[in-house]
Amino acid sequence: MTTTPRAALGEILAATSGDPLRRVLLTGGAVVSMDRSIGDLQRGDVLIEGSRIIDVGPDLRSLGAADSAIVIDTAGAIVSPGFVDSHRHAWETQLRRIMPDVNDLGEYVMSTLNDIAPLYQPADMYAGTKLAALTALDSGITCMLDFSHNSRTAEHSDAAIQALADTRIRGVHASMGPHFGNWNHQWPSDLKRIKERYFNSPDQLLTLRLAALATDEIAGPEIAYGQSLANTARELDLWVSVDAVFGQASSRAILDWKTSGILNDRMTLIHCTGLTDEAWDAMGAAGTTVSLAPSSDAQIGLESAIPAVNEALGAGIRPALSIDVEVALASDMFTQMRTLLSVQRMLAVNAAYGTTAEPHRITARDVLDFATVQGARSNGLGDVTGSLTPGKQADLLIIAAEDVNNLPLNDAVGTIVLGADPRNIEAVFVAGEALKWNRELVGVNMPSLRTEILESRDRILQAN
Numbered sequence: 516m517t518t519t520p521r522a523a524l525g526e527i528l529a530a531t532s533g534d535p536l537r538r539v540l541l542t543g544g545a546v547v548s549m550d551r552s553i554g555d556l557q558r559g560d561v562l563i564e565g566s567r568i569i570d571v572g573p574d575l576r577s578l579g580a581a582d583s584a585i586v587i588d589t590a591g592a593i594v595s596p597g598f599v600d601s602h603r604h605a606w607e608t609q610l611r612r613i614m615p616d617v618n619d620l621g622e623y624v625m626s627t628l629n630d631i632a633p634l635y636q637p638a639d640m641y642a643g644t645k646l647a648a649l650t651a652l653d654s655g656i657t658c659m660l661d662f663s664h665n666s667r668t669a670e671h672s673d674a675a676i677q678a679l680a681d682t683r684i685r686g687v688h689a690s691m692g693p694h695f696g697n698w699n700h701q702w703p704s705d706l707k708r709i710k711e712r713y714f715n716s717p718d719q720l721l722t723l724r725l726a727a728l729a730t731d732e733i734a735g736p737e738i739a740y741g742q743s744l745a746n747t748a749r750e751l752d753l754w755v756s757v758d759a760v761f762g763q764a765s766s767r768a769i770l771d772w773k774t775s776g777i778l779n780d781r782m783t784l785i786h787c788t789g790l791t792d793e794a795w796d797a798m799g800a801a802g803t804t805v806s807l808a809p810s811s812d813a814q815i816g817l818e819s820a821i822p823a824v825n826e827a828l829g830a831g832i833r834p835a836l837s838i839d840v841e842v843a844l845a846s847d848m849f850t851q852m853r854t855l856l857s858v859q860r861m862l863a864v865n866a867a868y869g870t871t872a873e874p875h876r877i878t879a880r881d882v883l884d885f886a887t888v889q890g891a892r893s894n895g896l897g898d899v900t901g902s903l904t905p906g907k908q909a910d911l912l913i914i915a916a917e918d919v920n921n922l923p924l925n926d927a928v929g930t931i932v933l934g935a936d937p938r939n940i941e942a943v944f945v946a947g948e949a950l951k952w953n954r955e956l957v958g959v960n961m962p963s964l965r966t967e968i969l970e971s972r973d974r975i976l977q978a979n
């Protein structure tokens with residue numbers, strides 16, 4: 516087989532972009548499918564047609580798959596599903612690492628959501644959300660739920676959605692009104708307009724959901740999940756993401772939702788630290804999905820500050836992972852997988868020293884499952900993405916396994932979870948299109964992005 520140089524392949528991929536019959540064969544690398552019926556292949560091939568994966572196997576070339584395909588040699592690399600982020604507040608990205616040593620949730624809420632959020636214009640929503648999505652893609656996250664909780668006007672929502680669309684990420688726009696300050700109070704009624712305008716096709720990269728908080732403790736009843744918002748979600752046929760789920764008050768709320776029939780399997784509860792056993796039982800029985808934010812729980816100190824993987828698994832829920840806020844946290848999924856693995860294994864090992872607890876000793880494959888398959892399920896896209904399964908969308912990564920930090924490749928799952936980081940992400944495909952190629956984001960003008968972000972950041976902080 517002659518090997519086409521990476522740069523030339525990039526030009527061929529760009530020139531044939533959007534062709535629904537285009538075939539792309541990734542061949543000769545390790546394949547981590549995260550599909551139990553396919554498993555891992557030490558050396559395998561993935562065949563893409565248009566936006567979909569159509570075959571995965573040990574040697575598709577012997578079946579003629581290379582004949583009419585663009586062939587990408589993945590020897591020395593791992594082909595894996597893209598990561599799925601189940602919760603991040605993308606508009607805040609200009610404020611990255613503005614409070615690396617944030618004291619607690621109250622300090623974050625008062626500075627970011629109370630002081631700075633009201634200063635955001637639609638153009639700032641656009642800039643922050645775009646930067647978050649591009650960073651996600653660059654680090655191998657192909658699907659991102661944007662918990663967009665600064666929808667001060669219809670134009671703010673429009674800008675956030677447009678930013679996701681422009682990056683071509685598989686985005687979930689989860690819309691919530693702001694916590695504090697003046698706003699138009701167009702939410703949640705504006706969701707009807709948003710749905711009709713932007714989300715009218717079942718076959719598109721972006722999906723919409725309703726977002727809310729668990730209780731009225733932080734910012735009052737208007738944005739707290741309850742009967743009224745549940746009705747809106749049902750009328751518009753939307754899933755719901757609920758943030759700030761923690762402690763006794765949220766536990767009581769969950770039991771109330773159960774009683775009123777609005778706790779169900781079309782919702783994601785985020786954080787879930789310090790919940791009661793009764794609340795977990797109700798969630799397990801209802802089939803709700805759970806998004807853990809391991810670095811956020813610990814760093815910002817949400818309730819017990821311990822990611823609730825033990826409780827989730829005990830309730831029969833395999834959780835998804837999420838980034839939350841970049842004001843104090845890292846941007847990528849490797850950090851989340853490694854944080855959760857370390858914290859939980861610390862608890863499991865520590866339990867041998869005289870406690871009665873028996874924490875689950877989770878594995879590298881578990882956290883990779885949380886970061887892919889379970890993220891997709893939590894984002895309402897379990898049939899669409901999250902694994903290398905024929906019929907699913909081709910949202911996948913080529914991870915360089917023979918870079919200095921990964922050489923030599925001995926265990927592909929271990930390499931992804933414990934060895935790799937965003938610099939090793941050689942290529943990122945979403946719906947069969949290469950959005951990162953040869954380690955560079957495709958079609959992104961970095962100088963103009965830098966200018967846009969700096970201008971937005973400076974304007975916001977000067978107004979503060």
Ligand SMILES: [Zn+2]
Pocket residue numbers: 602604662758759785839840
């Ligand atoms: Zn959050």
